[in-house]
Amino acid sequence: MKFKAPVTKNEEYEVDIVDLTYQGLGVAKIEDYPLFIEDTLPGEKALIKVIKVNQNFGFAKLEKLLTKSPDRVENVDRNYTRTGIAPLQHLKYDAQLEFKQHQIQELFDKSKMDIEVLPTIGMDNPTHYRNKAQIPVRSINGKLQTGFFRKHSHDLVTIEDFYIQDPEIDKAIVVVRDILRKYHIEPYNETKHSGVIRNIMVRRGHYTNEMMIGLITRTKKIPMVDIIVREIKEALPEVTSIMQNINLSDGNGLLGKSTVCLDGKKYIEDKLLGLKFAISLNSFYQVNPEQTEKLYSLAIEKAQLDGTQTVIDAYCGIGTISLAVAEHAKKVYGVEIVKEAIEDAKINAQKNHINNTTFVTGSAEDQMEKWQAQGLKPDVIMVDPPRKGLASSFIDSAAQVSPKKIVYVSCNPSTLVRDARRLAEYGYEITQPVQPVDQFPQTVHVESVTVFEKK
Ligand SMILES: C[S@@+](CC[C@H](N)C(=O)[O-])C[C@H]1O[C@@H](n2cnc3c(N)ncnc32)[C@H](O)[C@@H]1O
Missing domain, CATH: 2.40.50.1070 (OB fold (Dihydrolipoamide Acetyltransferase, E2P))
Structure with a gap:
């Protein structure tokens, strides 16, 4: 029998907002049927109007807030929500940081992994940060x-x-x-x-x-x-x-x-981090410099290098992590798919008089397989992949070369958790709490550092 949604378009309801989605939309339930509503927060009561009805969920528009959350920021510019520039601007910053921590925690919990996630490291002035x-x-x-x-x-x-x-x-x-x-x-x-x-x-x-x-x-x-x-x-x-x-x-x-x-x-x-970087138009470069320094310092600290290790920096962009790590390592290998970024990385090594790095253009998964075939034995692999996370073939080759540690900088907790499960199959376990760092205040994006160690 075909399911019939309990609501129809243009109907109005008074609802309690019970949750906030990872996209920053408030959630209300009508007979267990979820409605997603922009600009609403958990704990609020609202008058809403249904605007779209799908099979398993629908969307509604906020008509009037009946009670307000203590976490609400008043008088925001609706254009920033409408365009998605700042979908969390109506949520106080401390609550945004908690929302990000809980998002990662919930994904690990749902995946039945017993992992602790620390409070998110935020900014003192969480606006006007993008470079x-x-x-x-x-x-x-x-x-x-x-x-x-x-x-x-x-x-x-x-x-x-x-x-x-x-x-x-x-x-x-x-x-x-x-x-x-x-x-x-x-x-x-x-x-x-x-x-x-x-x-x-x-x-x-x-x-x-x-x-x-x-x-x-x-x-x-x-x-x-x-x-x-x-x-x-x-x-x-x-x-x-x-x-x-x-x-x-x-x-x-x-x-x-x-x-x-x-x-x-x-x-x-x-x-x-005191190093010079050339950045060309096509190259990826982290958009929040203040937070990036905190993020990379953490990643490097967690790698625990003493100058004797060989490190692979996969998805290295213009070599930011590689070059910051180089002074603590014997040798660093970086791989990145964008040719211009690798050209920048090579220039950046010269600019900083660093000569223990090698940069290769290619896909991380193919290059990892080549390094494995060549018998390269890294002590530490650092990864900073795009939102889609690590290719499964990358994990296979990375696990074969058996580094003591994998330091994972993630911009997407869903793929982080998926990859953590795959790494666990190879005996790599998360040995310290996951540390979120807020690279993108006012938005729903979540960045974090996780350390995996071979048991
Ligand atoms: C999140 S960025 C990190 C870059 C660098 N670590 C940084 O922080 O500046 C991810 C990088 O992975 C690159 N990339 C995407 N897919 C790739 C792949 N399959 N193999 C290697 N690099 C890839 C992107 O071009 C981008 O530079």
């Missing part, structure tokens, strides 16, 4: 606008203060937007796949204040490019690099294959 922005450019009523897409859509909401970005980056976006307007540069139109400018990317060095402006275009040519570049440099003295990335595709991917330097250097420099 990078990727801002869509679109036309609204014939005018070039910058902002962010409304969640699950490509409707641009115009925004000037992005709340979680470095304010100097916000200012730079407005400056570039105004220059593009002045020279009538056509914004990208997704429906017609026409127009010139798709996105503005800005990166700013936290310690150096060097700034990169990236113009992501649909076309190879930018009309009036010379004068645009000149005006950007005049208006933004921090700019040391102006890049163009050409994305010819009609898909949603941000970057295209070809990147050209329009002015200055191909990369900006920043510092992390």
Whole structure:
């Protein structure tokens, strides 16, 4: 018999909010049928209106809050919730940190693993921290606008203060937007796949204040490019690099294959844990420098190196962890899939006069297998994979080379727990409490460090 949801669209209910999903939505139950509601918190009573009914769950809209949680932050800017820029902004910061700790704890508990998760290490000022922005450019009523897409859509909401970005980056976006307007540069139109400018990317060095402006275009040519570049440099003295990335595709991917330097250097420099790093447009670089230093210091401390060990840094990006680890190790091998990031990593080793590192472009899973075949015997493997976690073939090869420790920096607790179960099959156990570090305040993202040791 087909299940019939106990609610229908446009019905109103007075409900108790009983939970908060990992996406930051409040949960209410009508006869056990869950409804997800933006901008509501556990413990609150709310008048809601059903907006979508699926087979096993539905969505509702907050009409009126009837009682408020003591953890609620009042007077937030709804645009940050609507766009998903800051989906937890309505939750007090201490409660956000607890929410992140409990999320990891719950996933381990559900997986029947007896693991302790420590309180999340947070920030003193958990706003305006991002060192990078990727801002869509679109036309609204014939005018070039910058902002962010409304969640699950490509409707641009115009925004000037992005709340979680470095304010100097916000200012730079407005400056570039105004220059593009002045020279009538056509914004990208997704429906017609026409127009010139798709996105503005800005990166700013936290310690150096060097700034990169990236113009992501649909076309190879930018009309009036010379004068645009000149005006950007005049208006933004921090700019040391102006890049163009050409994305010819009609898909949603941000970057295209070809990147050209329009002015200055191909990369900006920043510092992390006292080391210098070159960061190019295509390379991954952690977006919250203050928290990254805490995260990496912890990871390195947990590796317990005394200068005699061989370390593999898998998913190494521009070599940030590898180079920070190098002074505590005999030899460090890094692997990363993005070619430009490995080029940066090699430059970074030279810049810091570090000569006990080797960097390889490739997939971590393939390279780990090669290292295994070559008989490489690392004492410690450090991993910092993307959200999808470790490939199972990576775990197989990593376990074969039998390091004493695996230090896992994770940005997704679900894949961390999945990988922990696989590693346990090879005798790798979590020997100390998991430590979450809040790299992304106001958002639902959760980062953590976990140590596995061979029993
Ligand atoms: C979370 S980032 C960490 C980078 C670096 N450890 C850091 O903190 O700057 C993950 C990195 O893994 C890379 N990556 C993604 N899939 C990969 C794969 N299969 N093999 C190797 N690297 C991969 C990404 O390009 C990205 O640089």
